[in-house]
Amino acid sequence: MRRIILFSALSIIIFSCSNPKESSNTAKTSEMTAEDSLYQDLLNKYKRVELTADLSALSDNQKEMIKLFIQVGDIMNGLFWKEAYGNKNDLMGQIDNERARAFARINYGPWDRLNNNESFVEGFGEKPAGANFYPEDMSKEEFEAADLPEKGSLYTLLKRDTEGNLITVPYHVAFENEVKEASKLMKQAAALAENEELKKYLNLRAEALLTDDYFESDIAWMDMKTNTLDLITGPIETYEDQLFGAKAAHETYVLVKDLAWSKRLEKYATFLPGLQKGLPVEEKYKSEEPGRESQLAAFDVIYYAGDCNAGSKTIAVNLPNDEGVQLEKGTRRSQLKNAMKAKFDHILIPIADELIDEEQRQYITFDAFFANTMFHEVAHGLGIKNTINGKGTVREALKENASALEEGKADILGLYMITNLHEQGEVEGDLMNYYTTFMASIFRSVRFGASSAHGKANMIRFNFFQENGAFAKDETTGRYKIDFEKMKEAMTALSEKILTLQGDGDYEGVEALVADMGNIKPDLQADLDRLSDKGIPVDIVFKQGIQVLGL
Numbered sequence: 001m002r003r004i005i006l007f008s009a010l011s012i013i014i015f016s017c018s019n020p021k022e023s024s025n026t027a028k029t030s031e032m033t034a035e036d037s038l039y040q041d042l043l044n045k046y047k048r049v050e051l052t053a054d055l056s057a058l059s060d061n062q063k064e065m066i067k068l069f070i071q072v073g074d075i076m077n078g079l080f081w082k083e084a085y086g087n088k089n090d091l092m093g094q095i096d097n098e099r100a101r102a103f104a105r106i107n108y109g110p111w112d113r114l115n116n117n118e119s120f121v122e123g124f125g126e127k128p129a130g131a132n133f134y135p136e137d138m139s140k141e142e143f144e145a146a147d148l149p150e151k152g153s154l155y156t157l158l159k160r161d162t163e164g165n166l167i168t169v170p171y172h173v174a175f176e177n178e179v180k181e182a183s184k185l186m187k188q189a190a191a192l193a194e195n196e197e198l199k200k201y202l203n204l205r206a207e208a209l210l211t212d213d214y215f216e217s218d219i220a221w222m223d224m225k226t227n228t229l230d231l232i233t234g235p236i237e238t239y240e241d242q243l244f245g246a247k248a249a250h251e252t253y254v255l256v257k258d259l260a261w262s263k264r265l266e267k268y269a270t271f272l273p274g275l276q277k278g279l280p281v282e283e284k285y286k287s288e289e290p291g292r293e294s295q296l297a298a299f300d301v302i303y304y305a306g307d308c309n310a311g312s313k314t315i316a317v318n319l320p321n322d323e324g325v326q327l328e329k330g331t332r333r334s335q336l337k338n339a340m341k342a343k344f345d346h347i348l349i350p351i352a353d354e355l356i357d358e359e360q361r362q363y364i365t366f367d368a369f370f371a372n373t374m375f376h377e378v379a380h381g382l383g384i385k386n387t388i389n390g391k392g393t394v395r396e397a398l399k400e401n402a403s404a405l406e407e408g409k410a411d412i413l414g415l416y417m418i419t420n421l422h423e424q425g426e427v428e429g430d431l432m433n434y435y436t437t438f439m440a441s442i443f444r445s446v447r448f449g450a451s452s453a454h455g456k457a458n459m460i461r462f463n464f465f466q467e468n469g470a471f472a473k474d475e476t477t478g479r480y481k482i483d484f485e486k487m488k489e490a491m492t493a494l495s496e497k498i499l500t501l502q503g504d505g506d507y508e509g510v511e512a513l514v515a516d517m518g519n520i521k522p523d524l525q526a527d528l529d530r531l532s533d534k535g536i537p538v539d540i541v542f543k544q545g546i547q548v549l550g551l
Helices: 009-016 034-043 060-084 088-094 098-107 140-145 176-192 196-211 215-223 259-277 323-329 337-355 366-379 394-423 431-446 453-467 484-504 507-517 522-533
Strands: 046-050 156-160 166-170 229-237 249-257 295-306 316-319 332-336 471-474 479-482 539-543
Touching (some): 034 098, 060 229, 060 249, 060 295, 088 098, 176 196, 196 215, 196 229, 215 323, 249 332, 295 337, 332 366, 337 479, 337 522, 337 539, 366 431, 394 453, 431 453, 453 484
Parallel strands (some): 295 332
Antiparallel strands (some): 156 166, 229 249, 249 295, 316 332, 471 479
């Protein structure tokens, strides 16, 4: 384990994932102050994992491309700091404790993402719901009244002019220097690319950073099927904007395709049209046809930066988000196999040992965890993207609640898909493996808290399952046992409810659902506290970068 701190752009990312208790700056004495102990407890929420993959089969050009991709990631990391908080250096200058600074790097700000964005640094209040995408003093009413055609764009910031009026600033203008440098690096990587599909994508994505028009590069990314390397980069997800869910945040994944696992997954995308027709909801809520070119692939992820590296880490990606691209081409579901295995080994298994009935614990397997995660991503392609009553896209109609409901849909429809395909003989293994692993995973994800779309979705599902008798808790052992048939019934009922809310664009209905079920009740909180008391981490952080990869 490294004990050297290097203050380059890359190593700051690596250090942000390190355990300060083990660093040379903070291990000078054998005793910790009370403040050190407090921040060490916060850092212990995360298990440190070295992020590596077997790169021996890659060519020299591909290895050089990875170095360039990581530099692009460092730029996106800096942009996400600006979006999530503002000036990183100013924040670090206000924090005296090194452990607190390390925790701020993990969270990209002074708010704990695994504790509903509670401030962990004295002097900071609530995190603005709109992060740094909007003026902090802007109200929803002021935004909605503003006559600004681009105010709802994924790729504009809201600022104030010298007279205090709201204006929009496109990302490629606000971040001009950064996107120009990232674009240049991507074009250098494209020149090294031996795969023509990857070369085309990288050149188009490089241009897209300069214009904020990502459609053609998204299409090229979907057409890219024979590549070994992949780079997902740019402003992508809207989780960070909890005011309107309208602004995309910058991030980067650097990926190496696992060709053998990807081959095993190819067939499942072909089942989407049939599964769409069988959804447990009225016909009008499943009238759209999923893109027939949807893809499934498995990757080892070798670098995270920006949004995807903040707080809880993503283990599967379903992109592009553009509804037009989805309807024309579908999406690619990228399973991040090495990160997934780290969470299974270090988090899910210890949780199951503590909270799942001893007799049912045998059903928790990595294959089931992988499949549940994979079909979660596939399920994003089911249902509809546009409301049935003229309220626009589901994302536009449900605003800040769109992400949480969409994640809830993907979770529950992923289990529906597994059940359906298992009945057709297309999914192997005992169905109880998938259901029990799914239940254990609720406890894992609900710990992300209400500030996370995934955490909120899991709270809703836990409470819905509880109301419908999907599981029972043994008060003597404190462990949960699922009722297989009632869980199937609850799965169907929740699927119908979510699909209907989305199709209707029912903002008020979703608000009511979140208010009623999107919270952790005392009994569940006591169980989650047990996990913390046992020292079970909530999530993982990475030691990552060029040196870790041996490049």
